[in-house]
Amino acid sequence: MRALVKTAPGIGMDVRDVPVPSCGPTDALIRVQYAGVCGTDLHIWEWDSWASNRMHPPVVIGHEFAGTIAKLGPEAAAAGLLQVGDVVTAEGHIVCGHCLQCRTGNAHLCRRTQIIGVDRDGAFADYIAMPVSNVMKLDGIPAELGAIMDPMGNAVHTVLEGGEVPGSTVFVLGCGPIGCFAVGVARAAGASLVVASDLNPTRLAIARAMGAHATINPSTEDVTARINELTNGDGMDLVCEMSGHPAGHSQAFQVARQGGRVNMLGTPSRTTEVNFARDVIFKGLTLYGVTGRKMYTTWQQLGRFLRAGQLDPRPVITHRFPLERIGEAIGVIKDGTAGKVILEIGS
Amino acid sequence: MRALVKTAPGIGMDVRDVPVPSCGPTDALIRVQYAGVCGTDLHIWEWDSWASNRMHPPVVIGHEFAGTIAKLGPEAAAAGLLQVGDVVTAEGHIVCGHCLQCRTGNAHLCRRTQIIGVDRDGAFADYIAMPVSNVMKLDGIPAELGAIMDPMGNAVHTVLEGGEVPGSTVFVLGCGPIGCFAVGVARAAGASLVVASDLNPTRLAIARAMGAHATINPSTEDVTARINELTNGDGMDLVCEMSGHPAGHSQAFQVARQGGRVNMLGTPSRTTEVNFARDVIFKGLTLYGVTGRKMYTTWQQLGRFLRAGQLDPRPVITHRFPLERIGEAIGVIKDGTAGKVILEIGS
């Protein structure tokens, strides 16, 4: 079958012909139809320090996907809960099930996590084998949208952690694809005011298309002043930190209200100087680090938003490429012109 | 001033001329503009066993209202947080502030609660004096809607208790005014599916106008079958029991999903036979009794829904009367043709 492979250390990836993966007793073999390209894939392409420290080529890339079950292992088939032909997506974090985190509802923080497309073969291929425990039926969600439930799930996790979104004010700081999804999730979840900021006007336009009541460009506007104006000086109940920049952190702490919450998803590449006394302790703030998706509450919530039509992520999808044109996909992500980029792999 | 007074035991109420209430050091004297008529007021009019056991006439009736601050007591004025002329509403439960419930975030369950219009003089009058701790500025909410924030708050409390409305399925069982408000609140809070039931087609029409995805009339439809069809057999995440009938309780327990929640607001006048093993224990259900509004989280959430336009209660308001026509107001409530009924008192 075709597969996009990180064949060796260094820049780039290659389409190769590799064997169809074997399907273990509790696995589903899935014919991939669509896959999403993630910032992580860009890091792998570029072979940055994170990638070179963590990965062991050759590895098939890709962790966001949807497709059709082509085969079930004998145990999986006997369980009778999935069928060949089911249109499915899957959680890409394969966890141990036995550690403290797995045993206490925090499997997304399993210390033995294997991520597909990073630690083991991934989804930019004609087929992928996945443990059925990670596989979920789309039940009416179009496969193209099912393919990006992983990053949409990041947004759901970021917005809903804290549990008080209805009637609240939400600031999305950074409008990459997950930030734009977060805008839509906050609206779907009943936020009263959703404000988004980014330096890139194209991204702000997508955020508005996803339902932001207001957008702010920090290059031309005073973010704190605008937020104070929009909230009568209260500040925001929830800040979703999607930028991963020290300046974003500082801004996040400043605009969060007394007793507010900052859920942090954007991954910074360097350290941040924090004034804990002023910005966290005296404000009574809660900070929360977002990793992955809650397994599987996040997926359930997202599935319902999508099936009910409360969340429509299509304004965020800006590009579609066949598998072979991965170089172009990486290119549009790298130059900042893309929202979400999708690979069309099978049918 | 004019006031609607329960002058003595027995049926009815009378408009009387009474002194303007005195305004204590921490009170606001409020010029009443609008007031809402509640099922409780019907019980008082009818002088049922609850009313005759609890009340000590003469009492000025009415606990839902909005108006303008006419005067502030010296301590209240010195605090500088409210001003004469502010358009306000108020929580009608006056609590002690010292009991276990008041000291642990459950003031709505204070064992020394005094309810205006029941235990002390109320709001169906030209003026009412209220402790400023109970008074809230409307800040842009129209006074007519401010006057019914008390019952809308009951709906907010019923829908949001449990904290997992975004993406969930909500069944509103009983479409009196608070049930219809609950439909709107569930939609505002991001529920994926809101279903309402009632025997009265007029009320079901209001529920649909408030945003119910589906309505069910148990007199002609099999409620459980419809719910199973709408939820793929899962049942509902949250049931808001607004009917107060034993048959409603039984229906509520039946359609709630395994691990679901039944928040009970409707006040039954008799006992219910409950199969706790089948309906609660093996289902892992949570039941919760709703009293009043959380002080004051509920009011904050509701204020935001109204100011943001996420909740528009106007389809529920079916009648408006001047103070003197209270008999007609009680009449339309009694014969079931009314949604919410408002008294126009001042200007």
Place this chain on the structure above:
Amino acid sequence: MRALVKTAPGIGMDVRDVPVPSCGPTDALIRVQYAGVCGTDLHIWEWDSWASNRMHPPVVIGHEFAGTIAKLGPEAAAAGLLQVGDVVTAEGHIVCGHCLQCRTGNAHLCRRTQIIGVDRDGAFADYIAMPVSNVMKLDGIPAELGAIMDPMGNAVHTVLEGGEVPGSTVFVLGCGPIGCFAVGVARAAGASLVVASDLNPTRLAIARAMGAHATINPSTEDVTARINELTNGDGMDLVCEMSGHPAGHSQAFQVARQGGRVNMLGTPSRTTEVNFARDVIFKGLTLYGVTGRKMYTTWQQLGRFLRAGQLDPRPVITHRFPLERIGEAIGVIKDGTAGKVILEIGS
């Protein structure tokens, strides 16, 4: 191997020689050392209506046990997380992993649950095969105590649901083995006052040995009066309803404080007449139906209590029998003289 088998409808069970169960790819075959006898096993022995409606003999009985891993299936062995020789216990609810409940942290309410010793072969035998996802290492907990972590887990689930035990007042209504465990759990979890009631003085003595600050015998004392005296009239924050009797329910609702919680574990065999207005709605009570153990948060919490020596269940264990003397074990449970009864099976 030896196994205690419900061979056919009717009263009793028989020790039979049956084949050692096969060990699937993701299973552990466990050499059983100790097992606990549960009220459920009494129902099965007696073949009451619950048992006759649910079970399909022949079935090996028993769901509470601990033992040593004798063999691992190939997938389980490859995972490397368990080893032959590990001393383990297991959750006896085998769940589907795919339903709404399993996918949202409520696997204990899975609608496809198979219970060992009821729906499939159980643990009163020399060997049992269990999916490794259900198996947990005892890590220092004595195997005899590990064998009764299932019912101790019921107690942990009942006491900790609600999350506010430290400093609170807990009433354990019904002092069967799980009630007595609940007393110990409430003490371990930092309750300020733990009160237990039962009609049986022997059980009350065990409750005191487990740490109850006070015990009440309703046959000779006024429970509500005692509770009011012990709580300055506040009532109890949490009532653990372990009796399963309508009179217990009524008592539970009465002594729970305004805004309190009643967690119900005792399974009633008939219906209860409930005054929801007086007992639930106006009190702002929360009722919660306890099924099984949270998978696997409950097990983690319990494991820590046991390893730290915060909970010592040994005062509750009153009898030990070899497998062959099951009739005597059932007998002491039936005549009410027993606390917890343990079968000594292997070594």
Place this chain on the structure above:
Amino acid sequence: MRALVKTAPGIGMDVRDVPVPSCGPTDALIRVQYAGVCGTDLHIWEWDSWASNRMHPPVVIGHEFAGTIAKLGPEAAAAGLLQVGDVVTAEGHIVCGHCLQCRTGNAHLCRRTQIIGVDRDGAFADYIAMPVSNVMKLDGIPAELGAIMDPMGNAVHTVLEGGEVPGSTVFVLGCGPIGCFAVGVARAAGASLVVASDLNPTRLAIARAMGAHATINPSTEDVTARINELTNGDGMDLVCEMSGHPAGHSQAFQVARQGGRVNMLGTPSRTTEVNFARDVIFKGLTLYGVTGRKMYTTWQQLGRFLRAGQLDPRPVITHRFPLERIGEAIGVIKDGTAGKVILEIGS
């Protein structure tokens, strides 16, 4: 009356003769018996940048106290909930009751907070007038202990925020008085393992006296290695950051487990460099800034711990002085030889 007054900018405080404060309509005038000396009082004595920026002398100092009600204002007396002669303590944060924080259960974060002994006259005096809403009866707690419920409440807030202490592992980083109280609170609340660290062996000895299972001196031991050893490599569920040092923050993030929580009370005087990717986001940590005491849930919990004898703070009290010897009190705090220091004021 006597009062300890910050009379003017600069170092020190003076005992002065000042008028007894007036008692407003909703106030209680309290005869002070005992008062606690806090690190804040040291800042005020030293007139550091925080003090000089915030305070406007002359101000009577002191915010931790207990005493006897000498007089009630007319509204307070009419309410009948407190009586002259009641032995009481009080929350020293006087809040507005109207802001978003006050209206949503976060009055401890009120933006208009006035702190006694800082923003208005305090408790190091023969009498203090307090709004009765802030006053709580000791109901059997010795007045000397009632006088330090403020800092013990800080410890309760720090330990219990997160709500999962029973059976958990708690690391108290920094063993000043509040850290030592936190050790006792964690034990009272059912933690399975409580570990404390400090550079000062005297403080570690107090922590052990308060119930720490283990103590670590970072000057001679590898904290992370010890924690890993004590927790089988899991790390700690909850870290209470009481040191207020950047090195403490760094240590806190390192030893908190994946998915753990760091509640931060120690107030740093400078910024901290944080690696959010490694230490917060990939670990799924929650950080929470602790300000004051939850009004009044914290006080209720603490009162119950003290009345039930679950928490005995006496090992932390190392010094007692009369009001006039404030200089000595400040001295022992400054030189690090003190635990908690109490002023004996009245009788």
